[in-house]
Amino acid sequence: MSTPTPPGTVDRALRTALYADPGAAALDTAASLLAADPDADGELARRGREFVAAAWRRGWQPADVVRIVRRELDDVHVRLVAALILEQAPDDDRPRGRRWVDQLAGLDRRHRDAAASRAPRADRFSHATAVLELYRLLLRLPALEPVDEPVRPPHAPGERRAESRMLARIRALLAKAEATGYPEEAEALSGKAQELMARHSVDEALLASRAPAEDTPGACRIGVDAPYEQAKAMLLDAVATANHCRAVWNEPFGFTTVVGFEPDLEAVELLYTSLLVQATTAMTKAEAEQRAGGRKRTKTFRQAFLAAYAHRIGTRLTAAAEQATAETVQAEGKGAAGLLPVLASREVAVSAATDRLFPATTTTRLRGVSDAAGWTEGSRAADRAQVRPRRSLD
Incomplete structure (x- = not known):
């Protein structure tokens, strides 16, 4: 037996x-x-x-x-x-x-x-x-919303090189913005990077208007780490919105899911990472100046600083993107006749994809923003790093 x-x-x-x-x-x-x-x-x-x-x-x-x-x-x-x-x-x-x-x-x-x-x-x-x-x-890991990328066929060699050159140029501009000690230079470099991102997105839409493709919105997850997760999630949301994407923050697991078309997702990843570095550098400098003046600053100062930075920088990113789009439409003239409807349809597609992934979301009230000095200094830092196109960098 x-x-x-x-x-x-x-x-x-x-x-x-x-x-x-x-x-x-x-x-x-x-x-x-x-x-x-x-x-x-x-x-x-x-x-x-x-x-x-x-x-x-x-x-x-x-x-x-x-x-x-x-x-x-x-x-x-x-x-x-x-x-x-x-x-x-x-x-x-x-x-x-x-x-x-x-x-x-x-x-x-x-x-x-x-x-x-x-x-x-x-x-x-x-x-x-x-x-x-x-x-x-x-x-015990729960199920997450699927964000698997489609495995796309390789581009033609020339197309791949052109895309790589564009991304390499954007990365170089943002790296310089992070490294410079001059706010005006960081402003110009970050503004030019956003301009290139916006133009790249518009170029993709132009291609779609002339030769409709089967592209659909995708999604990616970007880490939002402690401390000051709320303010960082707010900054990421501002960057996503300016670049035609939607962002949904998952606080317990420390990430935000960004939904959008591939060129825009790449722009969000690059720009958020760079602006977070720039914001942290500016915050450290502002704190040192506060201490030198005999005023002790706390966690509330840093939270308010980053929240104000995110709020103001979002406005400037959106303005830079809108200006780049308007200039492209004007430059294309009659060739851009189908662009605006395509842009609108892409916005609708992104919203629909977000709703499918996240049928139930809630809004969160920003907590801990009670330090007036932190808000003022964060706003000033965002003003110094304001993003708008600078033609002189061409």
């Missing part, structure tokens, strides 16, 4: 730590089981790759998983999940878009850098405890 095979070490450990009592005693018991059985290491790693693959099926992406692990756990867990994601990648037979590939490449670089300076591995019990804590988090 046959009898059931006794559960292995990994099964018993996971049942104890993940599916039964979530307390510390259960975690210690499960970690002790794993620490005492080195032969279980391979199976434990395989289960981890399965948890990662399950997260992909629930709509998560590599950067999302690393972000939530960093928010909820410690550096050791970030290293563990990075290794699992990279180990699972060869088994991922689903076609992935550019952003997914870029996330894996960035994760691989950071993981190799961390490995080069990593401290010796912890004892088996501590390592098993960290692995189980990570698996417990991965197991």
Whole structure:
């Protein structure tokens, strides 16, 4: 007569730590089981790759998983999940878009850098405890709205080079804006970058008006990290709105989903990252000046500063984009006859795609903006970094 095979070490450990009592005693018991059985290491790693693959099926992406692990756990867990994601990648037979590939490449670089300076591995019990804590988090990840990119056929070589040159020029302008110590220069550089982004978006719409394509809005997630998440989410929303996109903030998981057409999504990613650097630099300088004047500033000062910066910079981004669009329409003359209807239809498509992804959203009242000095200094910084086209930079 046959009898059931006794559960292995990994099964018993996971049942104890993940599916039964979530307390510390259960975690210690499960970690002790794993620490005492080195032969279980391979199976434990395989289960981890399965948890990662399950997260992909629930709509998560590599950067999302690393972000939530960093928010909820410690550096050791970030290293563990990075290794699992990279180990699972060869088994991922689903076609992935550019952003997914870029996330894996960035994760691989950071993981190799961390490995080069990593401290010796912890004892088996501590390592098993960290692995189980990570698996417990991965197991409980909820489903997210799917933002998978379509895997597009390659462009013609000339078209790909032209797009790369455009993005490279925008990146260069924003890098200079971040590095300069002169507000007027940062203003001109950021304004020119927004102008190029707007013109690139309009060019795409012109192509669509002349040769209708099957392009539809896509979506991407952009991290919104602590501290001052609300003000940063407000800044990202302002950048998205100015570039014909919609933004929905997920506060518990630390990201905003941006919905729009691909050229506009790229613009939002680039410009938000740069403006956040510029805003942080300006805030640090403003705080130093406040302290030099004998006035102690707090978290409320920084929150109000960033909120004011986001509010004012959004107005200027929108103005720069509208001016670039108007100039393009004027320059095209009769050739732009179909442009405005196409722009309007693209706006409708973005709104419809956002509503499909997020049928129920709520608005959030900005909290903690009570420091008048912080608001004033943030507004001044945004005025100095105001974005508008500067023809002299051509």
